[in-house]
Amino acid sequence: MHDLETALDRARKHAPFLANLIVREAPLIERLDDALVDPLEACRPPEALESPVLQLRIERRRLALLVALGDLSGRYPFERVVTTLSDFADRALDIAIRTAILERVPDAEPRGFTAIALGKQGSRELNYSSDIDPILLYDPDTLPHREGEAVEDSARRIAQRVVQILQTRDGEGYVLRVDLRLRPSPEATPPALPVSAAISYYESQALPWERAAFIRARAAAGDLRLGEEFLTAIRPFVWRRSLDFGTIGEIRSITRRIRDHHSEGQRFGPGYDLKRGRGGIREIEFFAQVHQLIHGGREPDLRVPATLDALAALADAQWIDRDDAKSLADIYRLLRTIEHRTQMVDDRQTHILPEKSEALDNVAQLHGLEDGKALLDLLAPRVERVGTIYDALDPEGGAALPQDADRLTEKLTDAAFAEPDQAVRLIEKWRAQRYPALRSAAAQSALEAALPGLVKAFGQSADPQAALRRLDTLLARLPSAINFFRLLEAQPGLADLLSAILCHAPTLADVLGRRVELLDGLIDATALKPMPGIPALIAEMREGEAGDDYQAVLDRVRKLVGEKRFALGAQIIAAASDPLIVAAGYARVAEAAIQVIADATIAEFARAHGRVPDSELVVLALGRMGGGVLTHASDLDLIFLFTGDHMAESDGKKPLGAVLYYNRLAQRISGALSVATAAGPLYPVDTRLRPSGAQGPLAVSLEGFRKYQQESAWTWEHMALTRARPVFGSDAAREAIRAIVDAVLAGARPDRDIAADAVTMRDEMRAHKPAVGPLDAKLLDGGLVDLEFAVHVQQLRYRTGFDPNLGKAIELLTAADLLPSTLCEAYAFLTRMLVTLRLVAPDAQPPAEASRGLVAAALNQPDWDAVLASFDATRQEVSRCWNAVRQAEEE
Template sequence: MTAPPASRQSALDRLTANAPFLARLAEINPGDVARFLDEGTDAALARVAPPAPGDDIMRGLRQWRGRIALLLALGDLSGEHDVAATTRHLTAFADTACDAALAAAFAERVPDEAPRGLAVIALGKLGSHELNYSSDIDPILIFDPATLPRRSRDDPDEAAVRIARRMVEILSARTADGHVLRVDLRLRPHPEVTPIVLPESTAISYYESQALAWEQAAFIRSRASAGDRALGERFLAAIQPFIWRRSLDFRQLREIGAMSDRIRDHFAQGQALGPGYDLKRGRGGIREIEFFAQVHQLIYGGRDPSLRVPATVDALAALARAGRVAPDVAERLTDHYAVLRRIEHRLQMVEDQQTHSLPVQPAALDGVARLDGLADGAALLAALEPVVADVGAVYDRLVAERAAPGGLPRDDGELAAALAAAGFDPPDAALRTIAEWRSGKLRALRSPAALEALETALPELVGALGASPDPDATLRRFDTLVSGLPSAINFFHLLAAQPALARVATRILSLAPTLADALAARVELIEGLIDKRAFEAPMDKDGLLAEWAPGLAGLDYERLLDRVRDRVGERRFAYGVQLIAGSADPLVAARGYADLAEAALQVLADATVAEFVAAHGRVPDSELVVLALGRLGGRALTHASDLDLIYLFTGDHLAESDGPRPLGATTYYNRLAQRVTAALSVPTAAGKLYDVDTRLRPQGAQGPLVVTVDSFERYQREEAWTWEHMALLRARPVYGSDDARAAVARVVAEVLASPHDPGDVARDAAGMRDKIAAHKPPAGPLDIKGGPGGLVDLEFAMQVAQLAGGRCHDPRIGEALACLTAAGLAPEGIGAAHDLLARMLVMLRLTAPAGEPPAAAARQLVASACGEPGWPQLLAAHDAARQEVADWWASIRPPQQEKQG
């Protein structure tokens, strides 16, 4: 279809005024614009060819992409192309670009061979010929080791990965000319551990035996889109029984329902129509139309091949013809889909961003509306309102139709089927465990009320356990938890009333042994997660003290110890859950853990001092001061860190307290410090709080527990070893009056600022590092602290640079490294290396506390928390970071101290 010249000019005017990305392309490609105005979209597109073999592939593809993007936008805006035509053209472009990139990658690797043996399997909108205007693509790459051309010495797997990686780089790398396509390879099986391209036989085996329900849904929209298409089609033919199952069992229905729920549960923002509305994920949006079609295809497509069509609009038509969906519903959804996709394209045309949300700012919303030919944002929202409302209503009916059934069956055969459907395969072990629970033999389940609570919670609980990475192992851990409870009534009622907590509990049990142990010791910790504040950013010390104050007021000392342990345990558990949920930055959590410990120290020390004063009075003009070192001093604890403390007191050591049972100052403060340590570390009925390490005090374990500030200063100036000054670099006063803490901080600052001979510091540090290595060798390759290039080496290098340079004495490592880097005393990349290793340390303390690599199920979690797309990438980044640290430490330690051999 060719639009009138006036429509073409209007399209150009709206594009120029409201889409900066396209306006730039119009300036770069005036010939294409003129041809469009004179001859129309299709005629102009016919003159745009992809780069020829031998051309600069990176530049050629990007320039071609720019011309295609411009002309397709003009065709869309002028009405010459409808949404279906635009998405087909975009998909054809992507297919050709993938072919060209793959051919170039083969030519670079094996120039005399024709490309073969590697196929691009398109999923998502690329698979259904419905590609967005600025979409990424979601392919799975497979290869045939027998036919893939490779160099004589190349391993087939390595050759395939190199070719695939180069293809992705050609498409995704951003240059001065932009990019071609963003490529997302995370839909392949186990992306956290598998290479980016899989052998055909491995992929077939996975989809025949291990694939999940969402993967089945993803393959509804699949096709061999580029590369060796014969290989791709052979692969897809082999897994047809996985995609299209003739019998739909209970497990499949349940998992389809779970996918449906996640659409709304996981995207709460942008649900309501208005500025910021998410056209893709919002209520009544694109995703709900697509899922409406896919659910019906999954249910009926196994027996009706006519429903096996990838495109959403085609699927709706096929479902209507087959009588599976009312024709008027299919027709309305088809129309709504076109409207929503058209506006989605307008959003993406503005600046070539992969966005689906309407702008929040009125001016930006008006711009999108004018690009579509509407008057303003209000007119756009008015046009969308009936569309969104109708889609949401249709989808609501779908959700209601597949509502979950009630309790679990009691018949063994039916229960086995339900357990298998939930994910227990085989269900035998789960059958035995549930039978044991129902028998009432466990202490926690002996009463009728407990058994009733169990039955109420079982459906959701079994679903959550079955969805875990290793259902049987998670069930065993859950059984251990239940076996240790005195009563399970409240616990099971809680899980029944708060189904999300069952999912949280199973995630903890399957991914985080540290949290699982805490939950087994105090099952009521799960209750703290009901409070929405449990998932908010960690509070600082003052915020925590203010929150705790009302609940701690008036308690006697023993009850206070228990209550503080409760508060700290709940908050520490919640921080760990945030990390396991992937909702918190480990560095932010580390600061939160430290502030939590400091708040606990403040409350418990205040209470202990008050108790002690009641018995022994006060020492005149004197007070206790606590100096934190190590991770607490640096305000960066992990979940299981101990507290490195030095106790000091101000005033005259010859003074005496003024209470009913007076004590000399030294005895007074040594006993008081012992009680503060006990308040922090002794287990009570509410559990354990922190281990306290006081060995960094003057003269170490052989010296008195507490000394005066004057004695401390004299020792640090006259007797302290280099390593003690290194430890002092992370010192921070955390308890005492403002004046007392300021006095101690002054002593620390002056000691650190005193001259230190760089050579002596480096030699002493190297000797101490060697002693540590001999005494405590690294536990393994993932001992983040020990071993070459670990955090210990980093801190030694940093502390030598701080003492020798006489500057950057911030106890916080990140800030100190930034200062050293700015001063030219540390390498540029050392801050990033520290952040990566610090994040890994925090995460591994939860997921692999014994020092071994985390379980396979937890590896993607750790990688994501550390900013990496998968476990292999994290290991590579880890190795690079350790090398950065090792190089810096090697450049600092004296040559004569280096180990030989």
């Protein structure tokens, strides 16, 4: 009881409001220890009063006393204080709604009217003496109303009565202050809105700050089902996968406006505004909300309303530093607790430390401190830490670039632009709105906000001029640049990565010019990490698939594949991953896409044509896809096969024979994989390796495939078969194909002069498909094609060393002394070079001077001269090996 006696003593001495309640509620004080166990129950009068309004006022008064004493005594941690206050507010609001409806229509079921709690009630963090900020909504079809009365009039009167019940004062006090100004267009709308009108508003007209407000939205009272349906309907407005980063700038500007408007409360000391001041409560809340808005569209675990929960979730997801999260959480509890102390004194809705020393001493002593100085000493370092953390999120030092050409030239010279005059001309062209994407006021505003960060990032890059020129090309292609610039403003680190892409990777720059939203994907925590496994990728591509139509599935897969491929390319440019690991990641993404698209296409096709009994489609990958190692530009070499009887017929409304069925199905899958749409293309699909090539049917039966490979296929087709790998089909079907492939490779094929056939084919390839440039790691003599030919000839000649992955196959052959061990290193070097140059120098010409260091690092070479020397030595080694293989006699 000692802690309660101390709390009662402090309350009597330092809080006139509480002192009055202690006297007035003497019977409650007598059973205080028990009452604090369940304050929401203990605050209720022993017998229900006739007037629910009167009862609520008494309950609120008693709860105010119990919560204050539970807080002051230390029995209630901060979280219990705010949740108890919030739970009472929910109950009071619910009773007020029911009362208002039943007063108008006594026999009606009180439904069709709901309250959406926003702000601290929405997050269950309500202040000790706070108002509530609900949005009141109704359903015209279910809201009770008097006969002959328009339903909108009934809703308006119910809303007005709810406010009156809660905030009118009498001798018993009041229940809650109510602020309805967070509803849509409060200056022009009634206090309660139809649900459909509210949904329409948030889908089409809402302001950016309203999105942040709905992070903490909750159906709190009245018809909860109606409220939940409303929140579900507007969820896409709040949580966007591709975020409009103008929102972030708008939210940050709120803090700046608050700092300006409450300038006197910004300076720490007496009169400091605990809520709005620099380093105060709101900055902690906004710090969490900004990160939630940026990342919550992609990570549902971050969509938590309470500030403390949000900080913990963001730290767990590694979006914010764990130590910062803990500090902010501890400081938030302390600042909110001191805020409560200022409110307990006179039950005033204040957030400001008293300016007069006596009043400040009084608040400090209510908290259990010696005086106001001790309180300020307690708060000062914590407020400073919050301000520092928030300032890092929202740096205000990035002044706009000068408009004057001379001053702009100086600025660009200082930023390390070698040819500042050219850069000035480009920036002036953007400011002159030469491109459609830059012609609106919003676009110009976004441009000016992002330019300082871009210039700084480009200036630190290897080739600022090249980056700026490619940015100009990108802007010329964009239909809109607002979101692009807002993203860069909101995520300054992305400007560095963008500058690297624009400096070094024309392939990615071109893709970005067509789909600027791909940059969004790089804010994801996993964007620069190795690509997950195929099951995880399939699950992500199928997320939310239930109920989607076929086109929606295809569009989602195309969108995600575009994001993943762009991120994989960025990993190389950012030196975040080995090109060999990236190449395997490209292949996993492609395999997942094949799985999801094939499943969806089969289901769609079956709606009209049914399925062929005891039969299924199987997809066999060859080439780089079969080997599980792709580049950014790789096509997919696929063969479509089917199991079962080729004479069978499908069982649908429009039956087809098996051969026609699977050929049409294969055609649709191939088209779904390769046809470009608004969501972007996927992959070029090459089916020329199928039996009889371009002259043969697109899909053949397993038996037809077996017979062709064992009786008719040419040597080059058997060489391709060494990298065959089933990528779609049941386990049984995949095993059946592997058995056919294994048998063919083991010798069930025509007896031919493999080396001679390979030499002829290589000579024809050299004549018809020469190297495109001096760095063509694939087609130059001694490149990957020669290496592949050497491997495949030895595999077929000695019927060993088979593995679809070329690197593993080489290891098997070197272990069998059929190839020199140097070929393992040659394969790794040439593959890294091919994968990297597909991004940096797709024309196989020497890249710009500034990009050569990046290529060298990707190839594990000290510098560009070492790259050229290693390339030359590797080609010589591959050529020696290929020549030795082609000249050897078969055993």
